[in-house]
Amino acid sequence: MLSGLLLCALALFSALTHAHHVLGRPSYSLNEDSNTPPSMAIETQIGEYFITYMVFPAFPKPNEPGRVNIYATRIDNGEMLDQTITFTVRDDTFWGESIGIGDGAKPEVIGQQNIDDGVYRQGFLFKSRGSYIIRAYFEDNGEPYEIDFPLQVGAASPVGPIGAAVGFIFFLLLMINIVQRKRIARTKIQQGQTV
Incomplete structure (x- = not known):
């Protein structure tokens, strides 16, 4: 009788340990500030670096803080990038880019970040909804690296x-x-x- 209860208790505890897989959302894709996965998690190779970037929260809204995370490692030896990255933002508008109307093509610096525990984290807060392009810029051995990624804040038009x-x-x-x-x-x- 006691062994039967012990077996049931063991089965119950082992079922609880696998519960996070049943939800369909692995915990490693979550952020410490958000209970949702990032809106995008993109991995790419740029020059000598392998870059991974993520945008939190999954659906940025006007007047709510968000953040961009960037991981950068060298392709040849896996060494992390350890220098300042400058983040800029500009409107992603058809008219501003194509024919130069307004300030759509004029970037605005939103911050410069140093590496923190292997990650570059840049916060943002947009007052109005719209499409934006965030650019991360750094130089290595005199060679410029620019990483552009789109960001939709609020509902798309x-x-x-x-x-x-x-x-x-x-x-x-x-x-x-x-x-x-x-x-x-x-x-x-x-x-x-x-x-």
């Missing part, structure tokens, strides 16, 4: 530049059609009066 262009073309074709119909109707009326 339902109509982007392509949607606006399609809407404008549709409106233009509709106006041309209306003008042509009026011209044809006017011509028919004038022809009917001269006969």
Whole structure:
């Protein structure tokens, strides 16, 4: 009887230890400030470095703090990058980049960070929703490294530049059609009066 109770208790405790896998969200993808995984976790190779970056929280909102984490190690020997990284941000707008209207292409420095426990952490707080590009910049052996990644703060606009262009073309074709119909109707009326 005692061995049966001991066996049941052992089975119960072993089932509880695997509960974090049942939830479908491993704890290593979480952040100390957020109970959600990052909105993006991207790994890439840039020059001599293997870069991993993450954005927290998963869905940044206006007037709520967020953070970017960057891990950088050398490809050849796995040594961590140990120098200052400068973080800048700019609007990711079609009009600002393409034709230079407004300050969309003008970057703003949001901070310079040193390595902290193998990670570069840069906080951010955006007042309004929109699309932004965050850039991490550093130099190694006189060679510049720039890492750009997109950030959507708040809900995305339902109509982007392509949607606006399609809407404008549709409106233009509709106006041309209306003008042509009026011209044809006017011509028919004038022809009917001269006969």
